Amino acid sequence: MKTLPTVGAVIIGGGWAGLLMAKELGLRTSLSIVVLERGAPRNPSDYANAMDELDYAIRMRMMQDLSQETVTLRHNASQRALPLRQHGSFQPGAGVGGSGEHWNALCPRFLPDCFELLSRTTEKYGAKTLPEDHSIRDWGVTYNELEPFYTRVDKLLGVSGKAGNLKGKLIDGGNVFEGPRSEEYPTPPTKVPYIAALFRDAAKSLGYHPFPAPSATLSQAYTNPDGISRGGCTYCGFCGRFGCMVGAKAQPTTLLLPIIQKRKNVVLRTGAWVRRILFDSAPKSTARGVTYVDATGEEVFQPASLLFLSSWTFNNTRLLLLSGIGESYDPSTGRGTVGNNPTHQIATNAATAFFDQPLNRFMGSGSAAMFISDFDGDVFDRGTLPFLRGGTFGARGYGFQPIANFGVVPRSVKPTWGSEWKKAAVDYYDRTAVIGFTGEHFAYKSNFMDLDPTYKDTLGDPLLRLTLDWRDNERRMADFARAMNAKEINPSAALRRSDSTRYQTTHVQGGTIMGNSPQHAVVNPYLQHWQLPNLFILGGSTFPQNASMNPTPTILALTYRTADAIIDRYLKNPGPLA
Numbered sequence: 001m002k003t004l005p006t007v008g009a010v011i012i013g014g015g016w017a018g019l020l021m022a023k024e025l026g027l028r029t030s031l032s033i034v035v036l037e038r039g040a041p042r043n044p045s046d047y048a049n050a051m052d053e054l055d056y057a058i059r060m061r062m063m064q065d066l067s068q069e070t071v072t073l074r075h076n077a078s079q080r081a082l083p084l085r086q087h088g089s090f091q092p093g094a095g096v097g098g099s100g101e102h103w104n105a106l107c108p109r110f111l112p113d114c115f116e117l118l119s120r121t122t123e124k125y126g127a128k129t130l131p132e133d134h135s136i137r138d139w140g141v142t143y144n145e146l147e148p149f150y151t152r153v154d155k156l157l158g159v160s161g162k163a164g165n166l167k168g169k170l171i172d173g174g175n176v177f178e179g180p181r182s183e184e185y186p187t188p189p190t191k192v193p194y195i196a197a198l199f200r201d202a203a204k205s206l207g208y209h210p211f212p213a214p215s216a217t218l219s220q221a222y223t224n225p226d227g228i229s230r231g232g233c234t235y236c237g238f239c240g241r242f243g244c245m246v247g248a249k250a251q252p253t254t255l256l257l258p259i260i261q262k263r264k265n266v267v268l269r270t271g272a273w274v275r276r277i278l279f280d281s282a283p284k285s286t287a288r289g290v291t292y293v294d295a296t297g298e299e300v301f302q303p304a305s306l307l308f309l310s311s312w313t314f315n316n317t318r319l320l321l322l323s324g325i326g327e328s329y330d331p332s333t334g335r336g337t338v339g340n341n342p343t344h345q346i347a348t349n350a351a352t353a354f355f356d357q358p359l360n361r362f363m364g365s366g367s368a369a370m371f372i373s374d375f376d377g378d379v380f381d382r383g384t385l386p387f388l389r390g391g392t393f394g395a396r397g398y399g400f401q402p403i404a405n406f407g408v409v410p411r412s413v414k415p416t417w418g419s420e421w422k423k424a425a426v427d428y429y430d431r432t433a434v435i436g437f438t439g440e441h442f443a444y445k446s447n448f449m450d451l452d453p454t455y456k457d458t459l460g461d462p463l464l465r466l467t468l469d470w471r472d473n474e475r476r477m478a479d480f481a482r483a484m485n486a487k488e489i490n491p492s493a494a495l496r497r498s499d500s501t502r503y504q505t506t507h508v509q510g511g512t513i514m515g516n517s518p519q520h521a522v523v524n525p526y527l528q529h530w531q532l533p534n535l536f537i538l539g540g541s542t543f544p545q546n547a548s549m550n551p552t553p554t555i556l557a558l559t560y561r562t563a564d565a566i567i568d569r570y571l572k573n574p575g576p577l578a
């Protein structure tokens with residue numbers, strides 16, 4: 001194995017989290033930094049011809065190669081897990097920028113009580129109302145502590161939106177249920193697609209509080225505090241699963257890479273697949289560096305003083321397990337912390353509606369939408385509803401491409417084949433709209449991740465095994481979402497189980513969670529490993545459970561907070577930050 005000279009910091013994974021940390025440390029310190037990204041190099045100019053549904057959205061050009069490494073999945077511990085050989089319910093990216101290149105750029109903040117879920121829910125409803133098997137936790141950080149960092153994220157990305165709660169003052173037209181924000185969004189909301197406007201007007205007439213989705217795809221030209229300028233969106237409709245053709249969508253390659261590339265103290269190595277984090281337990285507990293396989297297949301040891309694990313939920317968890325760092329969670333005893341609390345999202349169509357008029361739904365952006373949060377978190381009077389928490393309803397005009405979205409017709413169209421069906425499918429292609437719902441997913445003791453005893457990756461290392469299913473709280477929430485049909489046409493099928501074949505979201509969290517105690521958490525509230533203080537873990541793997549909304553602003557806000565703590569305190573006095 002080749003051993004390289006020691007560097008100040010090594011960052012595993014070059015997505016939003018890893019590259020933001022590289023930018024902050026690169027600009028604000030003199031540390032020598034190496035980012036190890038196992039995928040290919042990428043540049044914004046790569047997307048000039050990216051409007052190709054077959055290549056990008058059906059054949060998944062931007063995603064991780066599942067023939068090299070995948071996860072195995074089962075619903076409960078008595079089953080044998082099987083490997084996912086096709087992209088289904090989640091679509092992790094590979095290559096510089098990670099999934100942040102092909103994301104949809106919806107940029108909401110989490111509701112304040114999400115960060116104190118256990119204590120707030122217990123206080124209000126009593127411990128007995130929580131599901132028996134739950135393992136929900138407080139995060140160890142509050143919304144108010146995170147707010148200044150959320151504001152920095154908004155400015156970094158130039159988020160387009162309208163505040164609904166400015167320093168405690170509620171503002172009609174914004175999300176009046178959000179936590180107080182210290183500043184208005186940097187840019188005004190994006191254009192409202194036709195279907196979203198219909199949803200907004202209907203929701204308003206029913207007394208709800210529709211608001212434009214916060215979007216990191218810009219409504220207008222914007223220059224961020226780092227001096228990076230981008231133009232406004234052209235609403236071409238190629239966002240999620242595509243890199244942005246005009247650079248309006250915030251992506252790590254547009255916002256972070258240009259700065260990193262100018263820094264002499266930051267090096268980005270692509271094709272570098274990290275396999276292990278090496279550490280010493282004595283004389284003191286410290287991470288020493290990483291081993292990786294480079295693009296030529298050679299095994300390399302990269303020693304470093306500081307280590308950042310930012311390779312997304314599954315890979316963060318798996319790398320700790322493969323490296324033997326911490327104790328693997330055992331659901332039968334409740335011992336161990338690595339692999340506990342995986343959560344996903346309840347993402348479902350509340351209704352599919354058919355209209356007489358065309359909706360122009362081929363246009364739009366991944367985050368051009370209207371939402372209501374009137375049934376999110378704990379903001380509403382739940383009366384006798386048989387579940388806790390809730391979610392967000394919305395209508396999005398994200399650009400419905402023809403291959404994936406063709407063939408949805410009202411149930412009354414019979415037969416379901418032949419020329420009459422084909423004619424109906426063409427007629428309804430642009431007259432079909434979806435009301436979507438995304439809801440919270442609780443953490444449970446019997447959902448967990450560990451190393452698969454049977455299946456291995458292309459390098460011979462065990463795959464990550466995911467044991468995950470919904471419980472009654474999630475099933476009832478999904479039933480509630482479907483019962484919202486104001487003018488039901490095609491109700492969605494009842495969703496009883498977590499389904500790996502149907503795309504839901506790539507918002508899978510947990511596995512290396514944060515918290516105030518090493519008894520149940522892998523990292524402290526500064527995302528610092530409880531036992532190895534020079535190892536920091538970034539990304540959704542540190543969320544104790546998921547909120548109903550999209551995670552990336554929270555991932556980035558936590559990354560900023562950690563960067564500040566390292567620069568202001570750790571580098572002056574290395575050791576535990578909490």
Ligand SMILES: Cc1cc2nc3c(=O)[nH]c(=O)nc-3n(C[C@H](O)[C@H](O)[C@H](O)COP(=O)(O)OP(=O)(O)OC[C@H]3O[C@@H](n4cnc5c(N)ncnc54)[C@H](O)[C@@H]3O)c2cc1C
Nearest residue numbers: 013015016017038098099100104105106274312539550552
């Ligand atoms: C289709 C889609 C739409 C989305 N839309 C939204 C949205 O609208 N709003 C939102 O908030 N979020 C959205 N997300 C989620 C968002 O993309 C992620 O939250 C975000 O990209 C996570 O950033 P990350 O840096 O933690 O991980 P990633 O972006 O996954 O980056 C991790 C990187 O680590 C690399 N890596 C993995 N293992 C190794 C290893 N062993 N060695 C070296 N490198 C490794 C990977 O190749 C990858 O580049 C979406 C995701 C997808 C897939």
